[in-house]
Amino acid sequence: MATPVIQDRVQAKKEVRRIKNLPTVPGIVAKISRMVENPETSAAEVGRLIAQDQVLSAKVLRMANSAFFGMSRKISSISQALVILGFDVVKGLVLTSSVFDMIQKSMAGLWEHSIGCAAAAGAVATVLGRDDAEEILVAGLLHDLGKVVLALNLPDEMAVVRKKIASGPILFYEAENELLDFDHCDLGEWLAEHWNLPESLAEPMRLHHRPEKAVLRPERVAIVHIADIIIRAKGFGNAGDLLVPPISMAAWEALKLRKTDFLPILEILEPKLASLCDLTSIH
């Protein structure tokens, strides 16, 4: 192999910081964050800021009106989306819309896996009767951003992982940890630091395979963990391997889910997945 594969965690973390073409967090997301921190800011002001970028607002509205949120009335403006979905969700949608091209370019099937995981997370949250389904859904959308860094910025490392996965029934993160001593969860964490993402999004990126370690919002991380399992079981999209990973029983028990809950979860999810197919190209 021409370039030696990076195996050392410390070196890998340095590498992520050094990556020149790592997209900076879209300026607009940073601006919204600053505006939202100011208690005097109104939804209309944030709406005007996002609406300045027409392509971006079109993408955000398309996601806001998709089967994700199951709105029966059309959301026709960003300020309306802010009122109905809230600042955090719209911020997450702005971020997702900005990294959409990156996710699509990185790995075939990863975008589908991401929206599928988001829809599954929303379904689990609904069955649990939670009122933060939208926030959890956005965490599901972005949980695998670390894989995007691996695919786009560390192609040699990605190649050895892929080769390992092709050799037998091995999970993506197992292959990463065996060969590299870091995985996409670490990469996601470093990216979130670099982008200054809120911990509510960073935590599921870092811990969706180890949800029992979550501290800030353990239940949201647990839901993303279980949503990842459900969408892999469905075979919707491609997360790099085609296997159902082991479930964290601690996460399962913390949510007080029962085996019989799978039926209503899947019944909510099925029609959403059928409708989400048109989100596979939000241009």
Added chain:
Amino acid sequence: MKRVALDKVAPGQILAEKLTRHDGVLLANQGTEVTEGLLRMLSRQNIDTVMIEEADGRSPEEVLGDYQRFLDELEGRFVRAKNQSVLLALKKTMIFLAEKERDETLALLSPPEPDPNLHPVDSPKV
């Protein structure tokens, strides 16, 4: 099933989803047969599109073949999840739903039983 614009939906078709108003009030259950009245009501509630059950053009053999392929692929995806009862419950639920879909599709394919009340046999009335 497929998503159809409300103005393209015809009476007699079957809803493939539960429809609720924005505030959660139930408008129509999954499995409801569409009527003119229902279409008018949904239009008043600003519903633009609905999911409709469809006979998808597959032959019964193809439906059974697809079901078998689903089972084989599912087995492959669950190869690492053999010892966890929660995951086995997920798999069982998926098989239950696939069986239901298979049987409903097969039922849509076979011609319905003639209803003697709706289609009286041409026989002279006494």
